[in-house]
Amino acid sequence: MPKPVSRILLVNDEKLVLKALVKGLNAAARQLDNPLGITFAGVESSAEALAAIQADGEIQAVIVDDQLPGDSGKARGKQRLSALNLVHEIHALRPELDVYVLIAQENEDEVVNTLLCETVDGYFYRDDPDYLGWYRILNAQLQERAHTPFYDKLKQYVFMAKDAWHTPGHSSGDSLRGSPWAEDFYEFMGEHIFKGDLSCSVPMLDSLLHPTGIIEEAQQIAAKAFGARRTFFATNGTSTANKVILQTLLAPGDKLLLDRNCHKSVHHGVVISGALPVYLDSSTNEEYGLFGPVPKAVIFRAIEANKDARAMILTSCTYDGLRYDLKPIIEAAHQHGIKVIIDEAWYGHARFHPEFRPTALECGADFATQSTHKVMSAFSQASMIHVNDASLDEHVFRENYNMHTSTSPQYSMIASLDVARKQMSMEGYKLLSRTLALAAELKELINATGVFRVLELDDLLQDEVKGDGVRLDPTKITVDISACGYTVDELQKLLFERFNIQIEKSTFNTITLLLTIGTTKSKVSRLYDALMRISREGRAPRRLYRTPAIPHFTSLKYLPRDAFYCGGQLAPLLDEADQVNAKLAGRISADQIVPYPPGIPVLVPGQVITPEIISYLVNLLRSQKQVELHGVVFDGWLPCIRVLTDADEQGLRPLDAEV
Template sequence: MRVGLTMPDLGNLTERRQSLECRVVLISSDQQLAGEWVEALNITASQHENPFGLRFESVPLPGVERVLRQEANLQALIVDAGIEPAGLAAAEQLADRLYAFRAQLNVFLVAQDCSLTVSARQRFDELFDRREGNFNQIFRLVQAFIARRASTPFADTLKEYVFSARDAWHTPGHSGGDSLRSSPWVGDFYRFMGEHIFNTDLSVSVQVLDSLLEPHSVIQEAQDLAAKTFGAEHTFFLTNGTSTANKVVIQQILGGGGKIIVDQACHKSVHHAIVLNRCEPVYLKSVLHPQYGIYGPVRRADIEWALEEHGDARLLVVTSCTYDGLRYDLQPIIERAHARGVKVLVDEAWYAHGYFHPDLRPTALECGADYVTQSTHKMLSAFSQASMIHVQDPEFDEFRFRENLNMHASTSPQYAMIASLDVARKQMAMEGYSRLRVCMRMVEKLRRAVDETGVFRALGQDELIPGPLAADNIRLDPTKVTIDISASGYSGKEMQIRLFDRYGIQVEKTTYNTISVLVTLGSTESKLLRLVHAVKQLAQQRRRRLRAGRPRRLPEFTCLTCLPADAYFSDAEELPLMDDGIQAERRLVGRTSADEIVPYPPGIPVLVPGQEISAEIVQFLQQLLQGQAATEIHGLIFRSDEPMLRVVRDAPSREPAGAEPAAGEPRSSGQGP
């Protein structure tokens, strides 16, 4: 819509964007109109400031899909509805197809003597009459909409403020880097980091930069643009990561308590939020792929069972996609939850790019999720810790949400992070599809090169989805490439070290027989060349493995003896985990854990606060700590190098809902398996 549409200073844009070219395609069955309009608009473009390099051309309807798939510079489409009422319906259908393919493009309608419906008006950015003769106006409107999408209101304001060279008599104390610049002791750090990392680090006292906690101008404008770009009703920026985003959303729905259905393998921030908000969790067990030690999603049947069994639950939390790229068929799950009055939070930390390529859609928002949290920094171009919360809850209470957000957000946000969110949003709005198309081609090259070694294998969707999930329509994000290294004779950790030490390559993660790499917007052909070379070299250095490794299966979830919050904040004591093995087991079995104990990898809790400790859990943790390849375990306390577990002295008597049984196991009465 034209409401609120403003044009940036085209004079300033021209110099910076000489190399840009934006194609605008007119789709019409009327060859005469198409020819006249394209000629007139191109003449107009040559006579006016044209910083985006707008170039108009006509394409017949049968050629639209080819243009959508192949044209990286396509930024807008003009759809001619003709003069018949039926043409308007056809134009609306075409607009829906365009949206489903590349939702970021601007789409305009050309119509004549048609009675426009409200839905038709909402489908198009602007309307033009077929008899229009003012092509200057049409050109300016098309340019204005593209300029709006290409704007970065906060990043531009930050840059302008820095270049205005104001004297700083406010925080932070380095005062634009002046405290370090001439220092003989720390001046090297200033030079290493660069001038702008310091002079963009400003105080909330700078009012022209707006307030992240109570935005009214450029930050709010940037967030509104992000909401439109990602397909949300509302979007909020965060500078302390998706960990905080998850806590804010859970507090919004369950602040003060309530029942939450959640994947046991969810991010630790969700478990922390359960403690902070005194939630009553119903834990769902993710499915292990036994061959590769990769934990996938929860079975849909188990989610549906939990929704039926726990009618008083208020929130369902799922992770899609997982660290390894597995993502749910979300729409039937979300519809089932909504039918029972349950809100849905989807942790899309690893899937912020999904909306920008048709092969990766639908996203959680498109499937109806109420809240979606994304780590914009993981796969897109934002700085680390820069994240977004997207909202489309029909019962959204924005005032309460802002209060919940402000409880967790810093009152001294890093402005460079906010600017990076603004810029990352712009990049996806203007070139997300074309950049992801390049990523997909790289993925194909990498997979082909890996498989050609005859030693390594790039695992596909069918190979990564464990049997119990075969009927759940689980999909794979191809930008996460998992490589089976079993035939090389090396463990995942050994391969990771060799790639780093010998070839200067750092991979994302490992299991005992896989390594995983991410293909992102920052992947280049040179990086791909070096990775392929390293893989080929290492394939020639295979060795006989003395003892085949196998994945460590997490012990079964036992049960909760009390609320996690009651356990975490209880009077607790520390008991040794090793202590001659058998003696430790005797003292610990049957006690209630006061902390979350998380082996990494895979980062899934073995114990959560309030969970009863079993002999199997004690033995599992002891095995992880023994040997040369000891596993990192979060949540343990070390006293004089002795690992200790914090357990509740006197567990409260209340027994909330426990975990959903593993696939194939009998279900309990709702208190855990």
């Protein structure tokens, strides 16, 4: 097992003093217990310090002399300001680092009062170098950051080998061992997955539904790492996290501004909460079948037109890596008291590298939901809810959280959240730097094939959002495959069957590659080799039929919750002549109809159905590219959707105005 390396950087412009400090602290590290591999190095200027912090992902802490001179080397007050400026720069570059300052004892009161406002972790006396004491403090602080309270306790409990007289029924895997029918599953999964699969009957592992011990401690450490006031672990994925927040904030009839491009869980949250949604059409790139952000102008108009809205939810970044310039949008919403929720399911890693920042929380969002499992090292379904809303009613939140959370959570999933946080806090910057370098290399290699082309930000954005400050997450790579001579389905099958490569998603003429902290150089090489071999086949480009463009949102006649809970009836999309059923026009949908991917509803409960929507759904069913249609029910071979009956509508109150 590889051992960690933790470098601590000292910044002092006096060469002899710096040399003595580094020598003394390294001697202390050799003399005392050093499980984190702490070593000390020194630089003489702010510029050198920032360069080292940017280049060296092993740096875990920085000690800055408060007398560090600025570039101009002027008066003492200016020198101190220079040291504080360096502290600010360090936090802007890598907020996870511990930062300490060296001060003169006689200036303690003045300096400490200043430092308390600067999120500095501590200070040492320059003229009284207690190397052993300093080392113990630094080591303890790093140990605290590297601490995984829940995982450690789970591991401890498993190694205690207690006899299980409680759920789950496999009883630490004993039901499977020795079974001629099921032992292969035990051997495939490994013994610890079963020994760690425990029950809320084990008090020492705390309760996810009412945490007061190690789960609460793990959540507090996560909140600090991700820059939140409070963090809650979710074991039902970000889908449930979104529903919990919406149900907490919204009462029936409350207005919610939402990107129509939001994940289906948001639209489910609208039904559950009884909210009145104001749908914002996202920008659409019909050339590549991609959905982008809502234009800023549309968002600002919606905010001004709906100042009584309770909340707004946006997705940043999108599935394809497009991220909003969030700060002005959040500020505009907050001017009218509108809470802002950002679905960061695909962007949980952003806090740990300046290339991806600012995060939603850093831009002022009240809530952020993150799929820790999507881009970090947690198990599938493991997510986090980050809260910065100072007015959060935690009791109401907890009641809604518990309404959606299983009373039998998967403890290994909670442990994976604990470990994923630790890894990002301790080596996230290093791993993301590697991922960014691999992304740049892969992009260059793909373009070098001469057949496949990586789409740039300008290719992905429509004109209406090109001036909105939208940025692209470079770890999501969208590739134009239209010149390769295969349809996208044929290409995916070829990559899977011949080259053992599974991609993230596709449109009719693109594939999307997701790079994470688990991407390796060898994987990049294998993918490039596969694409180069395919490009050398020299196949003539095929005519690729575009997936029909999703129609714009029409209007709501009833609250989505009211329409959903009606009985309704199934109505066919096709008539007796196998043509578009024109009789559906004007009817009201009782369900959410979602083409997947990308998962954007073409109909929501309560929405008026138009001829364009019917044609879109029929054309999608007949499309060359296979698309799941969630909400479409097949009566034999006949595709149907659930709509309201006349009797249903008589029992509902229409909305006063179109939304």
